[in-house]
Amino acid sequence: MRDDICNIVENIQIQGEYYLLKIHSEYISARAIPGNFIMISVSSTMEPLLKRPFGIFETDPPYIWIYYQVVGKGSRLVSEFKPGDKISVLGPLGNSFPPVTNQSILMIAGGRGIAPIHFAIKKYQKENKISLIYGARSKHNLNLLDLLKPLTLQVLLLYSDDGSIGKRGNVTTDLRKTIQKSGISITFSCGPDNMFKSIYQVTRELKTRDYASLEALMGCGFGICYSCVIQTRKSGYQKVCTDGPIFDMDEIAW
Numbered sequence: 001m002r003d004d005i006c007n008i009v010e011n012i013q014i015q016g017e018y019y020l021l022k023i024h025s026e027y028i029s030a031r032a033i034p035g036n037f038i039m040i041s042v043s044s045t046m047e048p049l050l051k052r053p054f055g056i057f058e059t060d061p062p063y064i065w066i067y068y069q070v071v072g073k074g075s076r077l078v079s080e081f082k083p084g085d086k087i088s089v090l091g092p093l094g095n096s097f098p099p100v101t102n103q104s105i106l107m108i109a110g111g112r113g114i115a116p117i118h119f120a121i122k123k124y125q126k127e128n129k130i131s132l133i134y135g136a137r138s139k140h141n142l143n144l145l146d147l148l149k150p151l152t153l154q155v156l157l158l159y160s161d162d163g164s165i166g167k168r169g170n171v172t173t174d175l176r177k178t179i180q181k182s183g184i185s186i187t188f189s190c191g192p193d194n195m196f197k198s199i200y201q202v203t204r205e206l207k208t209r210d211y212a213s214l215e216a217l218m219g220c221g222f223g224i225c226y227s228c229v230i231q232t233r234k235s236g237y238q239k240v241c242t243d244g245p246i247f248d249m250d251e252i253a254w
């Protein structure tokens with residue numbers, strides 16, 4: 001990793017508080033692998049001081065893309081970036097999804113959790129069969145469907161809590177059935193914490209290997225501040241920034 005001064009190429013509002021940010025970074029785009037994240041400096045002043053973490057949605061050297069949701073001050077400042085702005089970006093950071101070939105992988109994305117999942121599908125679809133379950137609260141929160149069209153997916157299942165898009169329900173509504181019917185051996189998931197707990201309640205009874213891409217509050221992104229620790233079953237506290245963000249779901253003390 002290194003701290004790179006990068007140019008903003010595009011910052012497109014997809015819908016409401018959701019944006020796709022295209023950044024020029026030869027260094028990060030050449031090195032990032034699925035699961036990695038970056039820390040973006042959101043302001044040239046001291047306020048807010050801390051960089052903010054974002055998963056990588058896609059790379060196509062010399063570019064990287066970030067899909068983000070405005071939730072507070074930092075992400076609001078990111079939404080104000082304009083083409084040509086120069087920003088400081090630290091990365092690539094964190095571990096990655098495990099190497100897998102000749103498997104049936106089920107990707108599970110909740111809302112903005114589609115970001116690392118999209119990157120993973122692009123890389124893993126060459127040597128694996130990929131299915132995707134994508135859910136969100138409503139149509140408003142379930143975006144980028146056009147970008148999913150060119151992907152090679154065996155199964156694509158969409159869910160919304162209010163039924164405004166796809167089937168009414170959530171990513172676990174047909175999870176057991178999908179895993180069994182599609183011969184899934186591995187799951188990769190990203191979304192809110194409560195989503196992981198519901199997924200694990202289903203998958204822990206099945207013979208799948210399950211990997212979650214976690215979010216946590218992060219101060220530094222590279223292991224020195226301990227703001228991002230989680231409790232694991234066998235290895236005590238682990239840092240989401242350097243031991244993760246990808247964890248084997250069996251390892252986490254849910």
Ligand SMILES: Cc1cc2nc3c(=O)[nH]c(=O)nc-3n(C[C@H](O)[C@H](O)[C@H](O)COP(=O)(O)OP(=O)(O)OC[C@H]3O[C@@H](n4cnc5c(N)ncnc54)[C@H](O)[C@@H]3O)c2cc1C
Pocket residue numbers: 037052053054055056066067068069070071072073074075076112115116214215216217218245
């Ligand atoms: C490894 C990693 C990858 C991420 N990838 C993405 C991504 O691809 N797209 C995206 O939109 N966001 C992503 N996030 C979350 C993103 O970092 C936060 O939304 C952002 O830092 C919020 O900053 P803020 O100043 O706008 O909000 P703040 O004012 O700091 O917080 C606003 C609200 O969001 C909550 N919040 C802030 N940070 C987090 C967090 N890390 N996890 C859960 N809740 C949080 C706060 O508790 C508060 O309720 C990722 C986080 C991590 C750790």
Ligand code: FES
Pocket residue numbers: 217218219220221222223224225226227228229239240241242
């Ligand atoms: S964010 Fe500082 S140790 Fe993880």
